[in-house]
Structure formats: C-alpha cells, structure tokens
Amino acid sequence: MSEQEKNLRWYNLAMMAFVSVWGFGNVVNNFANQGLTVVVSWVLIIGLYFVPYALMVGELGSVFKDSKGGVSSWIRGTFGTTLAYFAGWTYWVVHIPYLAQKPQAALIALGWTVKQDGNFIKGMDPLMAQLLTLAVFLFFLWVASRGVTSLKMIGTIAGTSVFVMSLLYVVLMLAAPSIRGIESATVDFSIKNMMPNFNFSYFTTLSMLVFAVGGAEKISPYVNDMKKPSKDFPKGMITLAIMVAVSALLGSIAMAMMFDANNIPSDLKMNGQYYAFQMLGEYYGVGKLFIVIYALANFLAQISALVFSIDAPLKVLLADGDRKFIPKALTKTNKYGAPINGYIMTAILVGILIIVPALGIGDMNSLFDWLLQLNSVVMPMRYLWVFLAFIGLKKAADRYKSDYKFVKNDKFAMGIGIWCFAFTAFACIMGMFPSGVETFSGDWWFQVSLNVITPFVLIGLGFILPMIAKKTNGNSGDTVKSKDIA
Template sequence: MSEKSKNIKHLTLIPLVLMIFTSVYGFNNIPRSFYKMGYAAIPWYILSGITFFIPFAFMMAEFGAAFKDEKGGIYSWMAKSVGAKFAFMGTFMWYASYVIWMVNVASTVWVPISNAIFGTDTTKTWGLLGLTGPRFLGILGIFWIIFVTIISTKGLDKIKKVTSLGGTAVALLNIVLFIGALLVLVGNHGHLAQPITGISSFIDSPNPKYVGNILQSFAFVVFAIFAYGGIEVVGGLVDETENAEKNFPKGVVISAIIISIGYSLGIFLVGIFTNWSTIMTGDNVNLANAGYVVMNNLGYSLGNAYGATQATSIAIGHGVARFVGLSMFLALSGAFFTLMFSPLKQLIEGTPPKLWPGKMAEMKNGMPQNAMWIQAVIVCVIIFLVSVVGGDSMKKFIEILVSMTNVAMTLPYMFIAFAFAPFKKNKAIIKPFEIFKTNTSALIWTIVVMFTVGFANFFSIIQPALEGDLPTTLWSVGGPIFFAVVAFIIYWNYERKYIKNL
C-alpha cells in the first residue's frame, strides 16, 4: 500500500512533461493569435520563446531544483534570494494576476457554453431585464464566481472531479486541430486557405491594425508572453518529482521546446483552412470567440474539401463548434476551480501568518475559506465595474478584459526574473542543477528576460492611449497598480506591528 502511494505521489519525466504542457499550453492562444496577426504572429512567438520563455524556463528549473524541499513556491524563491518584502510584493502581484484572470474568464465562459448549445456564439444577443451584451455577461459572471466559490470551499475532492475532465478536453482539441487541418490540406490538394507568398507572409499581417504600425506589433509580444505563462506554477511540483535534481530541469526544458514549436505550428495549421480576410473580419468575431469561429470553419472546410453539400458542411462546422464549446467549457471550468484556491492558498501558506488581518489565514477543509470569500467579493466588484465601462460594445469589452489579463499576468515575471541574479550570486544556496554556468551569463539572461517583458508591457499599455483608446490603457495599468498599493499597505502594516517591535 505504501509503495503504491509512493508511486502515485512521485512524478516521473513523461507525466511531468505532460503536466507542464497542460499548465502552460493554451489552445485558445493559437486562433486568437491568428485573428490578431495571421502568420505574422509566428516570428513574434519564436522571438518571445528565445528571449523569454526558454531562458525563463531554465531559471525556473534552477530555482525549483535548489528549493525542491520548500513549500512556499515562488515566495520562498524570492525571499531567500532577495528578501521577504520584495518576495511578498512579487508574489502578491503574481496572485493578483489570477484575480484579473478570473474577471476575464467569468465574463467570457459563456461563449463556449453558447457554442456548445447553438454551434455558434450568440452571447451578443443575450439579455434580461434590459441588460444586454457586456452588462448581462457581467451579471452572469458574478453569479459564476459565487457558484465556483461555494463549490471550491467544500474541499479538494469536489474540485478534482471537474479538473480531470478539463485536461482530457484540451488534449482532444489539439488533436482535432492537427488531424483536421491535415485532412483539409489533403482534400484541397495542398492548397492553403491563407496563401504564403514569400517571407512577407510571415512579416506583414493581413490585419489592417498592424500594417505600418510597429507599436501594435511590439504590443503583441505581451500576448505571446502571456501564452507562455504558467511555467512558474509548476515550480511547486519539484518536491513531488522523482529524482528531482535530474528529471525536473529536463522536464522543463523538453516542455519549453515542445510548447514553443507547438504554438508556431498551430498558427500555421489554422492558415491551412482559414482565410483571414474572409473569415476573421466579421463584426461578430472577437478575441473571446475567435477560437470557435476558426474551429467552426475547420468543420465547414473539411466538408467542403471532400465534396459535401453546403448544408452538410455548415452542419459539420456547427458540430465541431459544439465540441469545441463543450471542451473549452470543461477546460476553463477545471482551471477556474483550481485557480479559485491554488494561488491564494500558496500566497497565504508561503507567507508569515501575521501578515494577514483577522481570520484571513484560517484554513477549513484544507482551504482558506475566509480569504476565498473576500477574493470573490473583489472579483465581483471588478467584473461589475468593467462590464459597465465596457458599455454596449462586446468587442471593446472583450479587448479590455484580455488587455487587463495579459498585462497583469506578465508583469510578475519581472519580479521572479530579477531574483535570479542574486540567487546565482548567493553561494549559501546549494544549486544541484545549473544551466547558467556563470554569474555573468545569469545576469545577461536576467536582463534579456526583464527587458522583453518590460518592453512588451510598455507598448501594450501605451499603444491604445496613443490611438485614442484611453479606457483600455487605464484598465490595463489600473489593476496592477491597485494590487501593488494593496500589497505595500499589507506589508507596511505587518512591519509596523511586528517587525519593528522586535
């Protein structure tokens, strides 16, 4: 019995690679990237992979191997490398990014539900009691947050039942895209729906917003960095990995290479059956439903390539969209139930209990229930504010949510990367695995990673304002600033009450 438990508890290399892959690789990032830039997104993914994802993954591997016995995750890494205050600020910003993610997904999870039921996105027409579009989805999002919080506070067993379906659903989606695209290519005798006319096809975007607008292209880098996000979460798996000093870094490296290639290949596969100008330019297409539009088109193109009637091709398209809608709903639900407690629990358990006022740090059923309800209230308030500001324009509403999420979830990487250089210099920290052999190489790659993230976020934040879209800029920067101030106040109060009185 004990041997069986041991086998279940410890991850070998292949399960670790699969777990990292499913934690980082987001299927929806592929059609969204094609919607924004077409094939021209591929070089930016490759560049972001080289200057951010792969070196950052190597950093996570070194951190993880060195602190494999630590339970505090990234907080422990930064605290032992830089200091407790810096670690708390960085970890709180990291946690806050998931709060913003919840705001986004709670308001857009209804798009896959619509596709699962109707075979297309009809959320633009939904309404009740005079509330339509973003406002109605915002209200539904608030009810969703309350529902998920109620279930999540009951304990981990309730959550596992939902999350197990999510991983399988995402894996199937990628298989459908890969096989479906190749079948369309064969059926169309090698003809690409989005033609390649030379190297310019991978440089010049078909999207008019990006033509001659280098600021838009620079801003896209933050989208690519967001797509690579999540590698820091698996740092907490080191102590559960068999032969961690060897297998964990190897698993991270293998996963990083597969994911980098996977995104670029996926964007190309979409171009096999999707013509950007024909499919992606409709008023009903936005960042929330781009994946369903693309996959609906895959089904239609599949029927069309093999001589099916128009009606049959449309029916196949709706069928694929329903499958994608159900799969994405299961995947998003699984992620939501996990992220409702996991980052918050890591934040509370990894930091000094006295940091948290009242009974926030109190655990019930293995969950920080009081903190989870405070979190739910904050998320609901933000959803309400953003859905009202979003007005009646569904596309504008989605763009604000996506921009907020991208910025919030990538800024904390600057904190983690910054801690790497002092981590390497600290000889007291035993480092069983090292990719960066010298302090100089570590410093150079720390600067490269921080510059890439900072550069991308700077342009992502200012670009909307320069084009007259001030609300998107304000919302993008407002969330991180708000949570940075909250983190500062919490730690200042902790220092005032406990540290300075010692």
C-alpha cells in the same frame, strides 16, 4: 528522496510541462493579434525568452528543493521576507483579472454548447452581460467556499479533452486541402508576409506572447525527482520548447489556412476556437459533432479552472505568509476549511473589475478583448519575481549549491536573468496600450486608463495588508500555519 525514487525522465517532464503551459487559446489569440507575422514572433519568443526562462526555473527549483511556497520561497531565500510577501501577494492578486474573465469564457462556451453560435453574450448590453458574469462568479465562489473538490477531477478530464482536440484540429486542418480539397483562406505564405513590422503597434502585442509561454515555474519542484537533473532537466525543457514551437507554428499556419490573415474576424479572440471547430466539422462532413464536443469540454474546463483559481492561489498566499504581513482575520476559515474572509476580499475585487469596465466599454466583444489584454499585462508580472529570484541567486552564487545549473558562468547567467526581467517588464508596459482600437479615441483612452490603473491598484493593495496586520496581529511574526487555511 532515495535514488530509487528519483525516476522522472526527461520525456516525462517535457509532457507534464507541455500540458500545463500550452493551450489552443494561445494560438488563436496571438494569431488574432498579429496574423501570419506571428509565425516569426513565435520563433523569436521561444528562442530568446521561453527557453532561458524554463531553464532558470529548473535551477531555482533545484536550489530551493525543500521549499513549498514556490516563487515566494525563492524570493525569501534570496531577498528576505518583505519581498517574499510581495511576491506571494503578486502571485495571488494577478489572478483577479483572470477570475473576472473565467465566467465570461464559461458563458461563451455554454452558448456554443447549447446553440452552436457565438451570440449568447456577444449581442447583450455589456452591463447586463457583466451582471450575469458576476452572478456566475459569485455562485462558483460559494461552491468553492464549501470545499467542493470533485470539479477538479471533472476539469482535469475536460481540460485533457480540450488539449487533445486542439492537437487534433491542427492535424485535420493541415490535412484538409489534400483530404477534403479545401482551399487555404490565406494565399501568400511567403517569408516576406511572415516578417513582423517592429513598430509601436507590434510591441503592444508582445504581452500576449509572454502570457502564452509563461507558467513554467509550476514544474520547478519536479527537477528534484529526476534521475540526472543536470542532464535530463535541460533536455526535457529543450524538448518542451520544441513541442511548443511546433504546436505554435503549425497551429498558426492551420489558422491562416482557415482564416484570411489579412482579414481577421473582429471577434476571433472571443469565438475563434469555436469557429475553428465549427468549420472543421463542416470540412469533414460531421456537422456539429466537433463543436459540441469541444464547447462542452471547454465549458467544464473553464468552470473547474474558475473554482480552482479562486481557492488555490489564495491558500498559497495565506499558507506561506508571515503574520507581520497577513492580517489574522484573513486566515479565518469556515467549517469546510475555506479562508472565508479571503474569499470576501476576492469577491469585492473581482466584482469591481467585472462591473466597472462595462460602464465605459461599448460592446461585449471589445470588453472581452480588453479583459484578455489586461490579463496579458497583469499575469506576466508574477514572472518578474522568477527572474528577480534568479538574479538574486546569481548575486550570491557562492552560498548555493545545485544539482543542476542553467549556465556555468554566473555573470553570464545573471545577464540572461536581467534580459528576461527587462523584456517582461517592457512587454507588460507596452501591453497597456490596446491594439485593434482606434488610437486616441474615447474607448482607447478608457482602456489605457484601466490598463494602467488596475495593476497599480492591485499591487498597491498589497501595502495595505501589512498595515492592518500591524494593528491587529500584535507583535507576532510567526508564519501563518498552513493547517489553519488548508
């Protein structure tokens, strides 16, 4: 790329990253978990975790500027092909709980769009609701298998609308007391009331915070499109951190003004975003306008994300996989170019994860909260590979050159990488213990069991594919050609 083409500025990067990393659900879910103490938690997580994480991603993207496989390519460059396969497998398999919840979220959004209340699936028998969820998933799996791409554009528009309305909510809610005379639901905003109690219960909520600020690796390729990577990239990431911090802090305060932080509704994670816009419409005298617009936009965004997440992570796994790890049968495509056997594997895993929990979790609100918590445990596991790649990069620092370095001292940089790895692992482990559920009750033990078993099973399945590949692929060790599964 010529110097003339390197025209991405720090503020462009910050805005691109902000849109891809942040969402209103991050504010709602963490406020539901922690109440007003989440304000201090946001400050800590952004300063001690998110900023170094984003800056590490920039250095990895700069070093491996020609790689197309993202995290798996970084691991291949630092630790070899075997761990690179497991990095690619992890990136794909952690989307299974995500895919199991997206149809749920879409049905909830549809219910609010049509009826403007949260009872569409909330009051259903869990098994019936999950069978409906499975039907929705299988339908959109079929849509994805036919190469339908128009939903991506619709989803981009809808997602942008959701994002803009989320920012609008914060502004209008903060202004509501002075403009509309609304009284704050939470009375005490003192520093004492915002300080977390660093106990076992608090640590079980960390994974949701990590889940909220993760995903910065998506922007790593853009570091090489910048005019001055060494100066502009960190400036862009610091700006991103400030934007996330402001949005998180003001959003949490706005939520506390609308909902009593000491008496949080039990279904706030499931319906909190919709309650927020429903009440905002009442405050400003526009009736159901806000809730209908938000619910419709969110429904379309959820459907688009479902289709995209069925297809894209699977293609990343297969396109960048080594044939000694990926069975040739998985790369088989239909006439639309979709890896059909990979889709079948996805359908089986997601189907199990949709149905089995419904057999032991008594109501849909608890089931929704559990699946969201499971996502916060499983999704951050892919960030572990980012930090491992960075540690490997620092161990062999003399072999690599970069236009941008996170920290000049390689040993200090490695120490920060180890800290981020250890903190992520700790958050994932603690997230396995459900908060908001009576400790040691039957429901608590059932959820803990699923939270422990699911990650081990999903990652463990990654050991099976190489065994199948060894029997079915012959002696070929060639990388799967991306054109085969494009």
